[in-house]
Amino acid sequence: MMIHTASDILNAKILIVDDKEANVLLLERLLRRAGYTSITTTTASHAVCGLYRQNRYDLILLDMQMPGMDGFRVMEGLNEIELDGYLPVLVITAQPEHKLRALQVGAKDFITKPFDLPEVLTRIHNMLQVRLLHRKSVRHSLVLEDTVQALREIETGLRTTQAVLSDEKAALDDHVDQLQQANETLVAVTLDAQTLTKETIKAKDELEYLAHHDALTGLPNRILLLDRLSKAIELARRQSGQLAVLFMDLDQFKHVNDSLGHGVGDQLLQSVAQRLVACVRQSDTVSRQGGDEFVLLLPHIERAEDAAISAQKILAALTPPHRIETHDLQVGVSIGISVYPGDGQNTDTLLKGADTAMYYAKESGRNNFKFFEKNMHERAVERQSMEASLRLGLERQEFVLHYQPKVDLGSGTILGVEAFIRWQHPTLGLLRPAQFVPVAEGCGLIVPMDRWVLREACRQVQSWLAAGLPPITVAINTSALEFRATDFLDNIRITLDDTGLEPHYLELELTESILMRDPESAISVLGVLADLGVTLAIDDFGTGYSNLSYLKQFPIHTFKIDQSFVSQMTTNPDDANIVSAVIGLGKSLKRRVIAEGVETPEQCALLLAQQCDEGQGYYFSHPMAPEAFATLHLSYSLCVNTCRT
Ligand code: C2E
Numbered sequence: 001m002m003i004h005t006a007s008d009i010l011n012a013k014i015l016i017v018d019d020k021e022a023n024v025l026l027l028e029r030l031l032r033r034a035g036y037t038s039i040t041t042t043t044a045s046h047a048v049c050g051l052y053r054q055n056r057y058d059l060i061l062l063d064m065q066m067p068g069m070d071g072f073r074v075m076e077g078l079n080e081i082e083l084d085g086y087l088p089v090l091v092i093t094a095q096p097e098h099k100l101r102a103l104q105v106g107a108k109d110f111i112t113k114p115f116d117l118p119e120v121l122t123r124i125h126n127m128l129q130v131r132l133l134h135r136k137s138v139r140h141s142l143v144l145e146d147t148v149q150a151l152r153e154i155e156t157g158l159r160t161t162q163a164v165l166s167d168e169k170a171a172l173d174d175h176v177d178q179l180q181q182a183n184e185t186l187v188a189v190t191l192d193a194q195t196l197t198k199e200t201i202k203a204k205d206e207l208e209y210l211a212h213h214d215a216l217t218g219l220p221n222r223i224l225l226l227d228r229l230s231k232a233i234e235l236a237r238r239q240s241g242q243l244a245v246l247f248m249d250l251d252q253f254k255h256v257n258d259s260l261g262h263g264v265g266d267q268l269l270q271s272v273a274q275r276l277v278a279c280v281r282q283s284d285t286v287s288r289q290g291g292d293e294f295v296l297l298l299p300h301i302e303r304a305e306d307a308a309i310s311a312q313k314i315l316a317a318l319t320p321p322h323r324i325e326t327h328d329l330q331v332g333v334s335i336g337i338s339v340y341p342g343d344g345q346n347t348d349t350l351l352k353g354a355d356t357a358m359y360y361a362k363e364s365g366r367n368n369f370k371f372f373e374k375n376m377h378e379r380a381v382e383r384q385s386m387e388a389s390l391r392l393g394l395e396r397q398e399f400v401l402h403y404q405p406k407v408d409l410g411s412g413t414i415l416g417v418e419a420f421i422r423w424q425h426p427t428l429g430l431l432r433p434a435q436f437v438p439v440a441e442g443c444g445l446i447v448p449m450d451r452w453v454l455r456e457a458c459r460q461v462q463s464w465l466a467a468g469l470p471p472i473t474v475a476i477n478t479s480a481l482e483f484r485a486t487d488f489l490d491n492i493r494i495t496l497d498d499t500g501l502e503p504h505y506l507e508l509e510l511t512e513s514i515l516m517r518d519p520e521s522a523i524s525v526l527g528v529l530a531d532l533g534v535t536l537a538i539d540d541f542g543t544g545y546s547n548l549s550y551l552k553q554f555p556i557h558t559f560k561i562d563q564s565f566v567s568q569m570t571t572n573p574d575d576a577n578i579v580s581a582v583i584g585l586g587k588s589l590k591r592r593v594i595a596e597g598v599e600t601p602e603q604c605a606l607l608l609a610q611q612c613d614e615g616q617g618y619y620f621s622h623p624m625a626p627e628a629f630a631t632l633h634l635s636y637s638l639c640v641n642t643c644r645t
Pocket residue numbers: 404419420421432433434437450453477478479509539540563596597598599616617618619623
């Protein structure tokens with residue numbers, strides 16, 4: 001493979017070194033003729049190294065035998081500066097021993113003097129060929145080295161890049177992991193959020209439900225009822241229809257609650273609620289207002305009688321006893337009815353109307369229903385103003401006590417008195433209990449009123465005793481509210497202490513219904529009173545329902561036969577029988593028996609014949625003001641004593 005051309009060889013840089021000018025010229029001429037173009041000559045051997053450093057000749061024709069610095073020294077110098085380790089020296093010598101030595105120090109060939117010109121040219125040509133080849137190969141190897149170096153650098157670069165890439169890949173993997181995790185977290189959070197949203201909605205629904213329903217019975221509460229009622233009114237107004245509101249209050253529910261506890265009371269309310277729901281239509285609303293009050297809304301009725309039919313259904317549904325735990329409980333209901341539009345145009349009036357009518361249903365014997373009537377409202381208003389003036393009356397001390405004697409039927413002596421409250425009303429005059437006691441009971445004013453009566457009666461009797469009147473007991477009437485007050489006993493002790501009256505002068509009259517409401521606790525309260533020395537009587541005996549087994553356990557001293565039996569006893573054999581039965585019961589239970597409402601000598605004689613202990617009534621004396629009674633008592637006892645003597 002020719003890797004260089006003829007002109008490459010002819011243009012090669014040649015240096016001719018010979019101390020003899022003629023030799024130099026000869027060789028130069030020879031070479032120029034042969035076509036060589038770049039020829040330098042020198043006769044100064046010491047200049048060769050400098051020239052070579054500058055020009056890097058392709059060929060040096062070097063004479064060996066030169067003065068000063070011979071060819072060997074020149075070659076040594078050249079060896080030091082030759083970079084490629086290739087000395088392009090063609091030695092010119094006449095001495096054969098120089099040839100081998102010259103080759104040993106780095107010469108590549110030699111020509112012999114005298115010159116054989118064709119041989120010289122051939123050797124020069126060959127040597128230049130080798131020289132140029134060498135040059136080329138050196139260049140190639142340099143390029144190769146550079147390439148290798150470059151490749152190495154590329155490789156290092158690649159390795160670095162690979163390392164960087166693998167780092168980046170790891171980072172990327174990490175990133176992907178994190179993203180996946182983040183994604184998973186996001187999914188979890190989203191799920192959580194969804195659950196939370198669902199729970200929030202559920203809680204909101206529950207709250208909504210709780211806000212509109214009664215917790216005990218699950219029935220709509222007052223708020224929901226008002227809402228439905230106002231919507232029903234709106235609809236009825238547009239359709240010119242009618243609707244009814246039934247206000248229901250259980251009879252004697254408090255009795256169950258007080259005697260059997262709230263647990264039983266609650267179950268009874270639930271049972272009542274179920275029966276109410278069962279006997280109305282789907283479109284009707286049964287709601288609980290609180291306590292033992294329920295309201296039924298009939299959003300659409302044809303006529304008022306429809307409401308009456310519903311009321312009758314309810315009364316019938318509640319008649320069978322409720323089985324609660326071990327008890328069979330019977331509870332009635334009083335129902336008041338108001339009808340739109342006749343009785344009211346808005347929720348408030350309709351509910352108030354039904355409530356007022358319910359109150360009248362209760363008053364007229366319970367367990368029935370009453371439609372609202374206009375005058376009921378007026379009476380309700382009257383009631384309210386009565387309450388207000390009662391309060392004022394108490395403050396202004398407008399109350400007085402009248403006293404009625406209790407007479408020993410055998411001896412005719414006055415054993416005691418019963419105190420009755422009277423209200424000296426500023427405009428209405430002297431009022432009897434029937435005109436204000438029910439109102440006072442309804443609003444709780446009965447408690448301060450009874451306490452005033454107790455204190456005043458004790459004070460009065462104590463002052464009579466102090467004044468030297470013959471000793472008598474004083475009986476006062478105790479209301480249910482007062483009997484159940486937590487400080488009832490304390491108040492009695494304090495009053496006796498304050499007035500100085502000895503307990504055995506005080507008698508408390510209680511009705512059967514008060515005692516039977518919660519017989520167990522009545523037994524303990526009565527026990528304390530009896531231990532204190534206070535006398536106890538059952539008032540209006542025979543009108544309530546006494547449980548005989550409790551009756552014998554109550555530490556009661558006296559049964560007071562109700563005046564309704566006494567007044568009829570001479571004309572109605574049933575009443576006569578009841579009177580004698582009560583007297584018999586008293587005897588067998590070792591209780592005293594007193595007949596109240598004795599008005600005639602016949603009644604008195606009959607009672608005496610049946611060995612009734614005491615009598616009280618108009619026949620002996622009307623209740624009278626304290627001063628009048630004091631005078632009567634004094635003269636009466638004088639009279640009795642006189643009769644005896
Ligand atoms: P009560 O305790 O059974 O009293 C008997 C009622 O019959 C009294 O009426 C009395 O005045 C009246 N009365 C007495 N003798 C006769 C009679 O021969 N014939 C007739 N028809 N009535 C006679 P009053 O004073 O109007 O009292 C009525 C009820 O009011 C009492 O019945 C009692 O339950 C209650 N009450 C009276 N005063 C008080 C009081 O201070 N506190 C309380 N909580 N209730 C009282």
